[in-house]
Amino acid sequence: MAKQKIATREPLSRTRVLRAAVALADQAGLEGFSMRGLAQELGVVPMALYKHVANKDELLDGMVDIVFSEIELPSSDLDWRSAMRLRALSTREALKRHGWAIGMMESRHPGPANLRHHDAVMGCLRGAGFPFAMAVHAYSVQDAYIYGFALQERDLAFETPDSAGEAARRRAETVGRLEDYPYLVEIAAKLPGSGYDSAVEFAWGLDLILEGLERLRQVEAKAPGD
Amino acid sequence: MAKQKIATREPLSRTRVLRAAVALADQAGLEGFSMRGLAQELGVVPMALYKHVANKDELLDGMVDIVFSEIELPSSDLDWRSAMRLRALSTREALKRHGWAIGMMESRHPGPANLRHHDAVMGCLRGAGFPFAMAVHAYSVQDAYIYGFALQERDLAFETPDSAGEAARRRAETVGRLEDYPYLVEIAAKLPGSGYDSAVEFAWGLDLILEGLERLRQVEAKAPGD
DNA sequence: GACTATAGGTGTACGGTGTACACTTGTCAA
DNA sequence: TTGACAAGTGTACACCGTACACCTATAGTC
Numbered sequence: 230m231a232k233q234k235i236a237t238r239e240p241l242s243r244t245r246v247l248r249a250a251v252a253l254a255d256q257a258g259l260e261g262f263s264m265r266g267l268a269q270e271l272g273v274v275p276m277a278l279y280k281h282v283a284n285k286d287e288l289l290d291g292m293v294d295i296v297f298s299e300i301e302l303p304s305s306d307l308d309w310r311s312a313m314r315l316r317a318l319s320t321r322e323a324l325k326r327h328g329w330a331i332g333m334m335e336s337r338h339p340g341p342a343n344l345r346h347h348d349a350v351m352g353c354l355r356g357a358g359f360p361f362a363m364a365v366h367a368y369s370v371q372d373a374y375i376y377g378f379a380l381q382e383r384d385l386a387f388e389t390p391d392s393a394g395e396a397a398r399r400r401a402e403t404v405g406r407l408e409d410y411p412y413l414v415e416i417a418a419k420l421p422g423s424g425y426d427s428a429v430e431f432a433w434g435l436d437l438i439l440e441g442l443e444r445l446r447q448v449e450a451k452a453p454g455d
Numbered sequence: 456m457a458k459q460k461i462a463t464r465e466p467l468s469r470t471r472v473l474r475a476a477v478a479l480a481d482q483a484g485l486e487g488f489s490m491r492g493l494a495q496e497l498g499v500v501p502m503a504l505y506k507h508v509a510n511k512d513e514l515l516d517g518m519v520d521i522v523f524s525e526i527e528l529p530s531s532d533l534d535w536r537s538a539m540r541l542r543a544l545s546t547r548e549a550l551k552r553h554g555w556a557i558g559m560m561e562s563r564h565p566g567p568a569n570l571r572h573h574d575a576v577m578g579c580l581r582g583a584g585f586p587f588a589m590a591v592h593a594y595s596v597q598d599a600y601i602y603g604f605a606l607q608e609r610d611l612a613f614e615t616p617d618s619a620g621e622a623a624r625r626r627a628e629t630v631g632r633l634e635d636y637p638y639l640v641e642i643a644a645k646l647p648g649s650g651y652d653s654a655v656e657f658a659w660g661l662d663l664i665l666e667g668l669e670r671l672r673q674v675e676a677k678a679p680g681d
Numbered sequence: 682g683a684c685t686a687t688a689g690g691t692g693t694a695c696g697g698t699g700t701a702c703a704c705t706t707g708t709c710a711a
Numbered sequence: 712t713t714g715a716c717a718a719g720t721g722t723a724c725a726c727c728g729t730a731c732a733c734c735t736a737t738a739g740t741c
Contacts, residue, residue, distance in 0.1 A: 336609075347636075348636040348639050366659045369660060370664075373660060374600050377599035380603065381599055384562035412573075415577070433592045441664070445663070
C-alpha cells in the first residue's frame, strides 16, 4: 500500500510551465503574477521551476512567444489587404486574451513564433508589390496602431461601457470644475448612449490605414523602383 | 558653532519628490525605480516620502501627469491638421524622454494636465468640423498610433542603428536557420545602409493617418449631420 | 517666555519578491 | 549493485513597499 504511488502528479516540463504561466497571467495580470504563485498553481516548490526555465525573464520570453503563436499568419490566398486585415484582427484578439503581453510583444528576446510572424507579414507586403522602404513603413504603421490600440483598450476597459460617463464626472470633480473640460463632458454625455463598440472602433482606424497604404501602393506600382 | 544649522537641506515637498522621481525613472527605468532608491537620491529615509505621497501608485499617477504637462497642447491658431501634427510630435518627444511612462499614460488616475490635454485635443477636432462620432474615432486612431509607435521605438532602441543587422542575424541563428526567414534577412541586409530615421518613420505614418482623416472630414462636411 | 499642537523626518519590522546553493530523491544504464 | 543524472526540495539572502510608533523642530496661543 505504501508501495503504490499515491496519485503521482505528472512531472513538470518547460511547456507545462509556460502554459500554466500564461493561464496564471491571464487570470491574475502581470502584477499578480509571481514565480511563487506559479509554483503553487503547479503544486510544486518555487525553485522547482528553475529546472525548466532559466529565470523569470526567460519565462516571460517564452510566454510572449506563445501569444505570437496564437496570431493567425497572413494567408497567401488573399489579397494583401484582406490578409493584413485578418492578421490585425487576430492580433487584437490575442492581445485581448493576454492583456499582460501588450507592452512586451517587441521588447523581449524573440522566439520562433515571433520571427515567423514578422517574416510572414513582411513577405506579404513585399509580395504585394510594396518597395522595400515602403513595406517597412507600412509594417511600422500597422503594428504601432495595433499595439497602441490594444493598450488603450485595456486601459480604458476599467470603465465599463455605461459607467464611463459617471467615472469621467467623478474625475473632473476631483480635479477641477466640470466646466473646465467641456469636450470631456460631451464625451461623457454622448458616448454611453451611442452604442460604442471597441471592435468597430478598431476596424475603423485599421481600414483608414489600410486604405491609405493601398493608395500609396498603387501610385508606386505605376512608377516602380524597388 | 553647534548652533548654526549645518548645511540644512531644503525640505521635501510633493513637487520636489515628483520631480526627483521623474528624473530617477528617466535614468534608471521603471524596473530600476524604487521608493528606496528615490529616498536615497533625495538624501532621506524611505518613509519620509510617505509624508508627501500616499504610496507608490499615487506617486506614479503624479509622475505621469508631469509627462502630460510637457506635451504641447494643440494651438488654436493653426488648422486642425497642423495642430494635431505638432501635438503628436510633441507627444512622441515627451515619451522618448520618459520611456517608462509609455505604458501608463492612459492607465492611471488622470491628473489635471491629462484632462486638459484630452479636452484640448477633442476641442480641436470638434472645432474643425468633425462630427462627434468621427472625432472620437479620429482621436482614437491618432493616440493608438502615437502610443504604439513610442512603444516600438523604445523596444527596438536596444538595437543601435547599425547593429540591427547583426542582432537579427544572431537571433535567427539562435532560433533556427537563417533561410527560414528570408524577409528578416532582407531587412537585416538593407535597413542599416538605408539611413533609417525613426523620426521620419513616425512622421510618415502620422501623415498617412492625418491625410485619411482629412479626406473623411471633407466628405462629411459636404453632407453634414452632427 | 512657557506650553502645546502639528508637520516633517526617523527606525524598526513584516510580508512579499526573485533566485543562489546545497540537499534529497527517483530513474535508468552499465 | 552501482553510480550518474535529472527533477524536486529547503534554506537563506537581498531587495521591495509600507504600517506603525517614535522623535524633533517649528508655529501659535496664552
